[in-house]
Amino acid sequence: MTRLFTSTVGKKFVMAVTGAALFLFVVGHMVGNLQFFLGAEALNRYGHFLQSNVELLWTARIGLLVMVALHVWSASALARANRAARPVQYANWKPNSASYASRTMVMSGLIIMAFIIFHLLHYTVKVPAVNLTGKDFNTMTETLTGDSTRHDIYEMMVLGFSQPLVSGFYILAVGLLCLHLSHGVSAMFQSLGLKNHNYGPYLDRAAKLIAIVLFLGYIAIPVAVLLTKCGGCCP
Amino acid sequence: MKITLKVWRQKNANSPGWFKTYQSPALNENMSFLEMLDVVNEELANRGEEPIAFDHDCREGICGTCSCVINGKPHGPHKGIATCQTYMRSFRDGDTIVVEPFRAKAFPIIKDLVVDRKAFDRIQHAGGFISVRTGSAPDANAIPVPKENADLAMDAAQCIGCGACVAACKNASAMLFVAAKVSHLGLLPQGQPERYKRVKAMVTQMDEEGFGACTVTGSCEAVCPKEISLDFIARMNRDYGVSLLKGEPKKIAGGGAA
Numbered sequence: 001m002t003r004l005f006t007s008t009v010g011k012k013f014v015m016a017v018t019g020a021a022l023f024l025f026v027v028g029h030m031v032g033n034l035q036f037f038l039g040a041e042a043l044n045r046y047g048h049f050l051q052s053n054v055e056l057l058w059t060a061r062i063g064l065l066v067m068v069a070l071h072v073w074s075a076s077a078l079a080r081a082n083r084a085a086r087p088v089q090y091a092n093w094k095p096n097s098a099s100y101a102s103r104t105m106v107m108s109g110l111i112i113m114a115f116i117i118f119h120l121l122h123y124t125v126k127v128p129a130v131n132l133t134g135k136d137f138n139t140m141t142e143t144l145t146g147d148s149t150r151h152d153i154y155e156m157m158v159l160g161f162s163q164p165l166v167s168g169f170y171i172l173a174v175g176l177l178c179l180h181l182s183h184g185v186s187a188m189f190q191s192l193g194l195k196n197h198n199y200g201p202y203l204d205r206a207a208k209l210i211a212i213v214l215f216l217g218y219i220a221i222p223v224a225v226l227l228t229k230c231g232g233c234c235p
Numbered sequence: 236m237k238i239t240l241k242v243w244r245q246k247n248a249n250s251p252g253w254f255k256t257y258q259s260p261a262l263n264e265n266m267s268f269l270e271m272l273d274v275v276n277e278e279l280a281n282r283g284e285e286p287i288a289f290d291h292d293c294r295e296g297i298c299g300t301c302s303c304v305i306n307g308k309p310h311g312p313h314k315g316i317a318t319c320q321t322y323m324r325s326f327r328d329g330d331t332i333v334v335e336p337f338r339a340k341a342f343p344i345i346k347d348l349v350v351d352r353k354a355f356d357r358i359q360h361a362g363g364f365i366s367v368r369t370g371s372a373p374d375a376n377a378i379p380v381p382k383e384n385a386d387l388a389m390d391a392a393q394c395i396g397c398g399a400c401v402a403a404c405k406n407a408s409a410m411l412f413v414a415a416k417v418s419h420l421g422l423l424p425q426g427q428p429e430r431y432k433r434v435k436a437m438v439t440q441m442d443e444e445g446f447g448a449c450t451v452t453g454s455c456e457a458v459c460p461k462e463i464s465l466d467f468i469a470r471m472n473r474d475y476g477v478s479l480l481k482g483e484p485k486k487i488a489g490g491g492a493a
């Protein structure tokens with residue numbers, strides 16, 4: 001069983017399973033985010049619901065961190081071995097039908113990781129220095145009936161995404177994430193041995209379609225924020 | 236026709252190599268690529284220069300000895316054929332053709348375009364066989380084999396062990412070759428008893444030889460002269476997963492002879 005962590009095929013299993021878990025999170029996160037369009041009440045209630053159960057929240061967070069760690073570990077171990085396997089490069093090289101996404105998984109992965117760190121600092125830890133608005137997202141709360149307050153996520157998102165630089169990085173990173181997934185979502189079936197000529201072509205197409213849907217779903221919010229903001233100044 | 240040949244020249248594994256450019260003499264366009272190299276070599280020999288070393292044997296696409304990366308693609312521009320089945324009519328008069336050896340750590344260069352592919356033999360020795368005598372060809376239907384398995388096994392058995400899959404892969408991964416060998420035996424009844432032991436042993440040897448891992452780019456399938464399908468890699472991964480779940484066999488005390 002140690003072969004799971006020592007052999008190339010075993011590490012691919014680790015990468016595929018953790019990738020699948022992270023993919024499911026990405027889908028769930030998008031669906032949750034889209035409640036933005038239902039208005040402040042729905043979004044803030046949802047955010048409050050997620051944050052109020054500390055035990056579950058941290059279980060999910062630690063679970064996700066473990067998945068990321070294993071995904072990154074397997075990727076870097078394999079990438080190192082893959083690089084070592086061809087010490088002398090070709091002078092004349094053609095990709096021979098390898099797709100752009102499949103050739104750039106490491107690069108897209110690294111940029112996505114940088115983005116995730118930024119994203120966590122931005123909206124989860126809410127470090128004021130990285131949001132470029134000069135305001136502290138921690139202080140954005142709304143008061144409910146009685147004395148209880150809850151975090152005003154809606155306000156935070158509008159303000160956060162109205163920064164064009166932040167939104168730009170977000171859109172770029174989501175684009176790369178979807179490029180990553182357009183290959184990864186079907187490749188993980190291949191790595192786990194769950195692909196053949198019957199449904200393999202459908203998996204390939206589904207992966208690309210899912211990537212596009214995710215891309216549109218994710219960029220909808222920053223685009224909407226930027227457009228409304230812009231609508232205020234230009235006719 | 237005449238072409239310009241830019242070829243990798245390297246004296247041996249330990250000395251550095253470089254590209255050298257040669258003008259070919261007049262060629263017949265119906266010559267094979269290897270015959271073109273023969274003609275160029277003849278001229279080199281006449282001039283007292285060292286001929287270009289390249290691998291070849293059957294020259295009809297069945298032995299897997301010929302190699303070379305021709306203009307960035309192992310086995311030349313066409314799909315489903317080997318270098319020896321590539322003809323000069325596939326190129327245009329006056330073309331420059333770049334010829335490189337297969338490049339992988341596990342395939343050290345012996346000389347010029349010749350690389351050492353013994354790593355493949357060692358993978359085969361690790362498990363690409365059936366240990367017991369399978370006898371002569373069995374009577375028809377004496378051992379039932381589903382038609383689709385027979386077909387798939389035949390597809391996998393087409394692999395000629397040329398190593399183009401390794402050469403084309405950006406990770407120099409040998410998965411397509413190993414998958415073909417694992418599947419070809421694993422799909423047939425005679426291969427069942429050692430099916431899971433085999434996949435484990437062959438993957439272990441593959442890793443030891445220093446080949447990379449699969450990132451499912453599909454270049455191997457695209458250049459394979461026998462068009463071995465990527466599906467076999469999924470099949471191998473599946474068998475490997477089952478072999479991990481099975482684990483090592485239970486130890487038996489006394490070895491059956493108390």
Ligand code: SF4
Binds near residue numbers: 394397399461463
């Ligand atoms: S799988 Fe194809 S490319 Fe690879 S060794 Fe076999 S025949 Fe050659």
Ligand code: FES
Binds near residue numbers: 290298317320395
């Ligand atoms: S020389 Fe035998 S396959 Fe090309």
